Amino acid sequence: MDWYKADLHIHSVLSPCGGLEMSPKNIMEKAQRAGISIIAVTDHNSMANCIVYEQKALEYKINYIYGVEIQTAEEIHLVALFDDKNEAMTFDKELYNVLLPIKNNPDYFGDQVVVNKDENIVRFEDKALINSITWTLDQTISRLRNYNTFVFPAHVDTEAFSIIGQLGFIPDNLNFDAFGITAQCDIDEFLSKYSYLKSLPLIRNSDAHYLNQIGAGYTRFYIEKPTLSEIRFACQKMGHRKHVI
Numbered sequence: 001m002d003w004y005k006a007d008l009h010i011h012s013v014l015s016p017c018g019g020l021e022m023s024p025k026n027i028m029e030k031a032q033r034a035g036i037s038i039i040a041v042t043d044h045n046s047m048a049n050c051i052v053y054e055q056k057a058l059e060y061k062i063n064y065i066y067g068v069e070i071q072t073a074e075e076i077h078l079v080a081l082f083d084d085k086n087e088a089m090t091f092d093k094e095l096y097n098v099l100l101p102i103k104n105n106p107d108y109f110g111d112q113v114v115v116n117k118d119e120n121i122v123r124f125e126d127k128a129l130i131n132s133i134t135w136t137l138d139q140t141i142s143r144l145r146n147y148n149t150f151v152f153p154a155h156v157d158t159e160a161f162s163i164i165g166q167l168g169f170i171p172d173n174l175n176f177d178a179f180g181i182t183a184q185c186d187i188d189e190f191l192s193k194y195s196y197l198k199s200l201p202l203i204r205n206s207d208a209h210y211l212n213q214i215g216a217g218y219t220r221f222y223i224e225k226p227t228l229s230e231i232r233f234a235c236q237k238m239g240h241r242k243h244v245i
């Protein structure tokens, strides 16, 4: 067993609200300097950049997990991570089909850039990724359960686009694998408000949209190897696995 520092919620140049500086090389360089050894690039409602970012992560000897930040019909942000790359890309197609058919307005929201391994722009994604999909929270979870996924509601300590902000509570029938908190979250203060989360696995991530945010939020996992299934076991405290935020 060994300790691994993980950031499982980072945005690439594809996310309209993110910086153009979030290129594969820049992200991996910054992550490496911050000691991050497991990374998931989780853009809004699309995994169009995952393959290229995975290639760059390999060059930097950073373990890469496929993922996406989904915005459900209730405007709740969920991060879904995938054990298997092919399953991830299959789900990505499903997701694209249920994303509202609204064109992106780059002047207002920013460009949605798909890049190749040489960091050149391949295309601009037309459909606005910042919108919701047509699936509700329940529908999204049940679709995701057709895959090997690790699902956690994102930034539960914030008001905007979080499950607590939108619903006022966390339904207890959805079997989330973990609960995401922000880099800024004061855990004691947060848990004093939501004491029912005390026994549940919280994981901290950067949710970085700009380079200088990488390294600000992470979770350390004590696991056998740097895989998503080991992270799942750590969240369940299986064997001697554990995690620290």
Ligand SMILES: [Zn+2]
Binding pocket: 069, 077, 154, 155, 161
């Ligand atoms: Zn979010």
Ligand SMILES: [Zn+2]
Binding pocket: 009, 011, 069, 154, 207
């Ligand atoms: Zn995010």
